[in-house]
Amino acid sequence: MTIALEHPRQAAAASGHPGIRRWLWATAFLVFVMIVVGGATRLTGSGLSITEWRPVTGALPPLTDAAWALEFDKYRASPQYQLLNAGMALADFKFIYWWEWGHRQLGRFIGLFYLAGFFVVALRRLLPWRQVAVLFGMGLLLGLQGTIGWIMVASGLEPGMVAVAPVKLTLHLTFAGLFFASVIAFATWLTPLRRLEARQGGAGARFLLLMLFVQIALGGLVAGSKAGFTFNTWPLMDGALMPPPSTLFAGTPFWENFVDNVALVQFNHRIGAYLLLALALWHLAGLRRVAPGSGGAKRATAITGLVLAQSALGIVTLLLVVPLWAGLAHQALGFAVLAMGVVHLTRTEQGLRPESA
Incomplete structure (x- = not known):
C-alpha cells in the first residue's frame, strides 16, 4: 500500500504565494469585524438611520450643522422614527447614524481591499486561470451581499415598518457567511499542510x-x-x-x-x-x-x-x-x-x- 498526495498543485501553489494567503486571511478578518459591527448596528437599532443608498457619495458623512439637519429630516420621514422614535433628539440620531455609517464604510473598504488584491493576482497571473475565476466569483458574491444589504434596509423603510424584514436580514447574514466561508476555504487551501494525514x-x-x-x-x-x-x-x-x-x-x-x-x-x-x-x-x-x-x-x-x-x-x-x-x-x-x-x-x-x- 502506498500513500499518494491527492492535490500536488495545491501544495506547489501554497509554497509560492504567501502574499495571496495574507490578503485572503486579512479579508476574512475584516469580514468577521464587519459581521460584529453589523450585529451592533442591529442591536442598537441603528440600521435604518440612513435612508438612502449612495455607494459613492454616501461615503462622506454630514460635515456641517445644515447637513446633519438634512439627514435628520430624512430619518424623521421614515416609519421607524414616526412609530418608534418620535421626539428623538439630534444627539441620539447622531449615535445611531454613526453606527450605520461605520457599518457601510467598513463594507466599502472591504470591497476595495478585495478588489485591489484580486487585480494584483489576476494581472500578475499569480494563480491558474481557474483559481482566478473562483476569486472573481467570490468578488461577485461580495457585491451581491452589498446589494442584499440595501434591499434589507429598504424593507424597513416601507410604510408601517419599524425594523427590517426578518427574511431579508437572514439573507444578508447568510450571504455574509457564504463569502466569509469562501475566503476561509481558499486561504486554507493555499496554506501548506503541516503533516500528512x-x-x-x-x-x-x-x-x-x-x-x-x-x-x-x-x-x-x-x-x-x-x-x-x-x-x-x-x-x-x-x-x-x-x-x-x-x-x-x-x-x-x-x-x-x-x-x-x-x-x-x-x-x-x-x-x-x-x-x-x-x-x-x-x-x-x-x-x-x-x-x-x-x-x-x-x-x-x-x-x-x-x-x-x-x-x-x-x-x-x-x-x-x-x-x-x-x-x-x-x-x-x-x-x-x-x-x-x-x-x-x-x-x-x-x-x-x-x-x-
Whole structure:
C-alpha cells in the first residue's frame, strides 16, 4: 500500500504565494469585524438611520450643522422614527447614524481591499486561470451581499415598518457567511499542510458545515424577528419543553410562522442548537474511533468545544434578554465556529488518501 498526495498543485501553489494567503486571511478578518459591527448596528437599532443608498457619495458623512439637519429630516420621514422614535433628539440620531455609517464604510473598504488584491493576482497571473475565476466569483458574491444589504434596509423603510424584514436580514447574514466561508476555504487551501494525514470523515465534515449554515440562518430569523427578547427561560419555553401547536402556528398563512412567529422561530433555533451539538459529538466520536490522534480528530474536538461554548453563550444571552455584549459575543462566536468548520472540511478534502499499490 502506498500513500499518494491527492492535490500536488495545491501544495506547489501554497509554497509560492504567501502574499495571496495574507490578503485572503486579512479579508476574512475584516469580514468577521464587519459581521460584529453589523450585529451592533442591529442591536442598537441603528440600521435604518440612513435612508438612502449612495455607494459613492454616501461615503462622506454630514460635515456641517445644515447637513446633519438634512439627514435628520430624512430619518424623521421614515416609519421607524414616526412609530418608534418620535421626539428623538439630534444627539441620539447622531449615535445611531454613526453606527450605520461605520457599518457601510467598513463594507466599502472591504470591497476595495478585495478588489485591489484580486487585480494584483489576476494581472500578475499569480494563480491558474481557474483559481482566478473562483476569486472573481467570490468578488461577485461580495457585491451581491452589498446589494442584499440595501434591499434589507429598504424593507424597513416601507410604510408601517419599524425594523427590517426578518427574511431579508437572514439573507444578508447568510450571504455574509457564504463569502466569509469562501475566503476561509481558499486561504486554507493555499496554506501548506503541516503533516500528512489520512482523509477521514469527509461526509461528516460536509454535513457539519451544512448544519452550521442552517443554524446561522435560524439565528438570523431570531435576530430579525427579535425572538430572543421573548421566552427568556431555559430549558423550558413558557413552562414546557415545546410550546403547544396553537402557539407555534398561531399565525396565518402557515408558512409565515417560520419567519415571523417568535415562538416557532426561537424553538427552531433551540432545536437547531441541540442537533448541531449532537452532530459535532457524533462526528468527533467517529474520527476518534477510526483516526485517533489525527489532525481531523483534533479539529473535530475543537469544533465540538466551540459548539458547546456557543450553546452555553446562547443560553446566557437568552436568560439575560440579549444585552449588547452577549448578543455580539454570540454572533461572533457563531462565525468563529463556522470558520473552524470550513477549515476542517477543507483540510479533510486536502488530506492524503490511502490507495492500493
